[in-house]
Amino acid sequence: MRKAKRSRPTLKDIAREVGVHVSTISRALNPRSTHAVSPDLMEKIKRASRRRGYAPNAAAYLLKTNRSRTIGVIIPDITDPVFPPIIRGIEDGLARHNYVAILANTDGDARRQARVIETMRPRGIDGLILASVARHDKELSALTADMPAVTVSRRTDNPRFSSVVHDEDDGLRRVLTHLASLGHRRIAAIAGPQTVSTGYNRYSSYVRYCEELSVGLKQPLVSFARAFNEMEGERCAEELLVADKPFTAVVCANDRLAVGAITAFRRHKIECPGDVSITGFNDMALADRLSPPLTTIRVQHTKAGVEAAELIVDIVENATSEPRHIVLPVELIVRGSTRALTDGVSETAGHSRNRREELS
């Protein structure tokens, strides 16, 4: 049973070629133990290993050292346009340190999340990057008890996880200040799921800044989405309409909700931005090509991914224990979906719809 023909060279092969023991080769190639090898031998070994294209066998390395240079990346659903840029950033960041990513989708389902983590664990991943965390998730804490982990784009209430998030609060401040400056005084909201930090934080900030700027409604008009997608955006928009309270603008917890809301309003002949101003959050791909182009908050998704990668690598390599939290600044992008409230237009979205229905 001979060795497969084209199999990659091993330490032993290089050792045979140079004429020394494998352990010497190992030490020569490992920066931490270089001192134990004479310079000229060193040179010979380096040349030989380069010539033969030697690369250490990852399995053997992992088996011996328990370090795989592999990070598990867990996201709800890669087809949600928020995640690709994050993942891209993660991969670029990991690649800088010669790490690779194993990816898995959970669809936001805790059972699936448990399954994928258990699939990854025996593969010896060094750590996890979680883009899927809910605010409370004790199971997750148990599952990852012995593993470095950082959350990206979201946070969890477990203080042991490091995190990279966007400045949601500042985003809402900018959005509401912008709407206020356009004259809007009755601003409704389509909030995201309150089980994840983004949904929760954006909603809290909305409430706070509405009050500070006095631009909310007396009895707040908010509809809560059960997911960050267009369908829920449509449903919530309908819900706002049936409340029959006048509003002139709607702050949505993300772009996809905004897209759904615009569609639903349009069905009721309430046009954006003519009859109602709508804002999103994220500045996802194509947000500028929609009709109308979306006024939204641009967040640094790719950067967040890169930072998360750097963070996890640092934790893994330096056994950093103190969790760190990075907050990335955001930017307001004003496009066509928001418009100044003109004096002539006293009618509001909430009312126009009802009047129309009475007529028909």
Added chain:
Amino acid sequence: MRKAKRSRPTLKDIAREVGVHVSTISRALNPRSTHAVSPDLMEKIKRASRRRGYAPNAAAYLLKTNRSRTIGVIIPDITDPVFPPIIRGIEDGLARHNYVAILANTDGDARRQARVIETMRPRGIDGLILASVARHDKELSALTADMPAVTVSRRTDNPRFSSVVHDEDDGLRRVLTHLASLGHRRIAAIAGPQTVSTGYNRYSSYVRYCEELSVGLKQPLVSFARAFNEMEGERCAEELLVADKPFTAVVCANDRLAVGAITAFRRHKIECPGDVSITGFNDMALADRLSPPLTTIRVQHTKAGVEAAELIVDIVENATSEPRHIVLPVELIVRGSTRALTDGVSETAGHSRNRREELS
């Protein structure tokens, strides 16, 4: 130096617990050698390993068997909306067989592609799924000479790769038949990069069906994009306009090119679908929410990913040598970006623009 406290149980642990040799445990747990273990011992072993939560150490398994149950997935850029659904399909398909995916982006760059393959190889990947291949790529053939590989969504001229692609030809036939039925007789094209099979095939089919249906221009009016993105779509649309030949419709090689074209035409006050009908390809996310909603070809991205995963697993596990090629059917989705040529409108996009310029 004691063993780390919470480290996962190994075969040895289970063996000690049941009171037999590790090799017996191994055989009992491995379906292929079950016959060599008595039923009741079998039962005891299964119970014990389940109770302790035993999972084989992937590194040891890989080291010994050279099988990692890991597939490398190489794509140009995950932030291009075509790829997420493919990747999703791949992961779901792989998960069914207990495989995982390692992901890497190449940005279509051959050097990066070589680098990522060389990063993956020592990790013992069992095979590759390539979404990034160019039509000709001899380097790739060399890099992957000893590795199972399938291409998805694209093909390469190397016949040894299995592939999963969409029926591009039928897509173009449907698009052109649709436009012809709307009365269009001068149909221009924005073709994709001819270095990849999708760009090349779609263009060839466009040429062929234009002729068959006699809906092309006498001297064909085609602009070639250097990449499948909005910017190139804009550039190509401009290029079509300067040619100063009348056309009433533009067939674009994918949705992003179409989006760019619509933007560029609009800049010239040529409205879609009023002045020109435009079609895309892929039916990417949000294609239905654009203005105008895009008439396009829906392809089964997720299915393609799943099929590619099934294919590579089959090749890996059964050492299938005969390459297989799967072609998935496509579907025409008619939306707002195409419109019947009304008799009243004799004016064409190519001309209207010039007249306008003369006036101004």
Added chain:
DNA sequence: GCCCGTTTGGCAATCGATTGCCAAGAATTG
């Protein structure tokens, strides 16, 4: 010329699972 300290490099155990080979005991047969 002897002793001691420092390099330099080899030996061998180890990580965890797989598997060919062998042996003991059980079962079958004549």
Added chain:
DNA sequence: CAATTCTTGGCAATCGATTGCCAAACGGGC
């Protein structure tokens, strides 16, 4: 009852790299 076959399960080598420990070899000081 003896001989033979079958079942069951243990032994030990192996995959490739790492690393603690030990032993030459070498140089310098007295």
